[in-house]
Amino acid sequence: xxxxxxxAVARKIGRQTAGGAVVLVALRxxxxxxxxxxxxxxxxLLSPADFGLVAIAMSVMMVFEAVMELPVFFALVAxxxxxxxxxxxxxxxxxxxxxLLSAMLLLVAWPVAYVYNDERLIWLILSLGLAPVSRGxxxxxxxxxxxxxxxxxxxxxETSGKLIGFVLAVSxxxxxxxxxxxxxxxxxxxxxxxAISYLFAPxxxxxxxxxxxxxxxxLGWTSVTQAVAATNWQMDQLILGHWVDRFELGRxxxxxxxxxxxxxxxIVQVISPLLVAFSQVRENAARLRGAxxxxxxxxxxxxxxxxxxxxxxxxxxxxxxxGDQWSEAGAMLRWLALVAVPSLFVAPLSPLSxxxxxxxxxxxxxxxxxxxxxxxxxxxxxxxxIEGVLLVRLTVSAAVAICSMVAARDLxxxxxxxxxxxxxxxxLGAAAMxxxxxxxxxxxxxxxxxxxxxxxxxxxIAAGGGVYVGSVFLLWRLSGMPEGIxxxxxxAAGALLRKLSRSAPA
Numbered sequence: 001x002x003x004x005x006x007x008a009v010a011r012k013i014g015r016q017t018a019g020g021a022v023v024l025v026a027l028r029x030x031x032x033x034x035x036x037x038x039x040x041x042x043x044x045l046l047s048p049a050d051f052g053l054v055a056i057a058m059s060v061m062m063v064f065e066a067v068m069e070l071p072v073f074f075a076l077v078a079x080x081x082x083x084x085x086x087x088x089x090x091x092x093x094x095x096x097x098x099x100l101l102s103a104m105l106l107l108v109a110w111p112v113a114y115v116y117n118d119e120r121l122i123w124l125i126l127s128l129g130l131a132p133v134s135r136g137x138x139x140x141x142x143x144x145x146x147x148x149x150x151x152x153x154x155x156x157x158e159t160s161g162k163l164i165g166f167v168l169a170v171s172x173x174x175x176x177x178x179x180x181x182x183x184x185x186x187x188x189x190x191x192x193x194x195a196i197s198y199l200f201a202p203x204x205x206x207x208x209x210x211x212x213x214x215x216x217x218x219l220g221w222t223s224v225t226q227a228v229a230a231t232n233w234q235m236d237q238l239i240l241g242h243w244v245d246r247f248e249l250g251r252x253x254x255x256x257x258x259x260x261x262x263x264x265x266x267i268v269q270v271i272s273p274l275l276v277a278f279s280q281v282r283e284n285a286a287r288l289r290g291a292x293x294x295x296x297x298x299x300x301x302x303x304x305x306x307x308x309x310x311x312x313x314x315x316x317x318x319x320x321x322x323g324d325q326w327s328e329a330g331a332m333l334r335w336l337a338l339v340a341v342p343s344l345f346v347a348p349l350s351p352l353s354x355x356x357x358x359x360x361x362x363x364x365x366x367x368x369x370x371x372x373x374x375x376x377x378x379x380x381x382x383x384x385x386i387e388g389v390l391l392v393r394l395t396v397s398a399a400v401a402i403c404s405m406v407a408a409r410d411l412x413x414x415x416x417x418x419x420x421x422x423x424x425x426x427x428l429g430a431a432a433m434x435x436x437x438x439x440x441x442x443x444x445x446x447x448x449x450x451x452x453x454x455x456x457x458x459x460x461i462a463a464g465g466g467v468y469v470g471s472v473f474l475l476w477r478l479s480g481m482p483e484g485i486x487x488x489x490x491x492a493a494g495a496l497l498r499k500l501s502r503s504a505p506a
């Protein structure tokens with residue numbers, strides 16, 4: 001293939017990847033906005049103790065779901081010529097997983113209730129098990145849309161599920177003031193989404209395992225990796241359940257949920273497009289390195305100011321949206337937002353390793369994190385409670401990010417220093433934002449009324465955002481306007497203005 005054709009293909013893949021990422025970010029923005037509104041409403045209708053109780057059951061369910069995780073989506077993407085037998089095998093594998101997961105939760109529900117001395121956990125765990133089971137019953141042919149960078153069906157499917165779950169949860173919380181509103185909304189989301197998937201991707205379910213070999217090697221390492229990763233993620237809540245009361249655990253769980261919203265909106269959604277993009281250029285080492293480096297820079301440039309900004313405004317955010325009974329969650333959110341920062345620099349490693357069929361790398365990283373985090377978390381909880389857990393999270397996040405950079409270096413021969421320097425403008429821009437915002441907050445003082453809190457947040461966010469964007473673009477110009485997210489943003493803005501000028505009446 002000539003260099004011109006290669007360049008054209010690369011540009012096309014880049015546009016498709018960017019377009020797919022934009023749709024997925026919009027999807028996640030819509031669904032997480034619904035989640036945020038749901039948290040705000042339910043946080044005012046229910047108590048932190050209710051959230052603490054459900055957090056234990058959710059953690060148990062999520063760990064066991066991860067143990068049984070079958071990333072069929074990624075396996076189907078890796079299969080170039082998918083047939084009916086592949087879809088049937090995928091559906092059958094997910095159905096078997098659901099049945100085994102239900103059996104496992106049935107076995108552990110009573111022991112977990114005994115360990116935490118709360119019989120309510122029995123039915124909570126069993127009920128929440130319906131969520132992952134129903135997730136696996138959707139149409140496997142949805143992969144055809146995603147593989148062609150068409151994520152609109154996913155948008156409609158997931159948004160509809162979130163809306164149904166929101167209405168059900170809020171209705172139950174309003175009428176009963178019961179913690180059962182939380183699991184009810186959680187269960188309704190995947191049931192609705194799975195049902196709608198058949199409208200966009202018609203498929204008649206049929207049980208077959210004739211193509212299981214096409215999934216076997218890929219699913220093995222990935223499934224184990226996700227199980228260990230879920231254990232790492234839910235570990236603190238499960239351990240804290242023994243050492244703090246339900247109110248404190250509920251505040252921690254709420255702060256953790258709020259801190260994860262930006263990550264779910266802006267980071268998780270680029271994984272699928274990046275997997276497809278990396279898969280299409282994996283034969284060209286230079287292009288793969290360039291694509292990885294650019295993806296790191298883009299993710300950091302978008303995610304860093306959000307997480308730093310959330311940390312700087314955590315207290316007013318929690319008080320404004322949840323009320324005074326949640327005020328202690330503000331200090332937790334301040335640190336939990338920073339925990340995500342190191343992970344931004346290595347977020348594309350997961351799709352990269354999958355595209356190269358090197359998912360074993362992710363397993364070793366997850367195991368190393370577990371080996372480091374478990375003893376440190378136990379020590380942190382014992383000596384300093386929730387504050388100890390926050391310190392451990394931040395420390396482990398930084399250590400895992402360094403190990404992940406080394407892994408990326410070994411996979412694509414991209415030096416660690418290059419990975420760090422790819423985002424230097426964003427790092428300096430975030431530092432300038434923090435330097436500008438902290439004195440401004442001291443000048444504004446504490447906000448008392450709701451109007452004052454809204455004004456405080458609006459001024460702080462506008463000032464911080466303006467300083468960040470201005471700093472990044474100034475540094476970009478001073479460095480010779482290289483290719484990157486800044487150039488893409490300028491090009492997109494120019495194209496939009498030209499389109500608007502052509503459509504404007506004379």
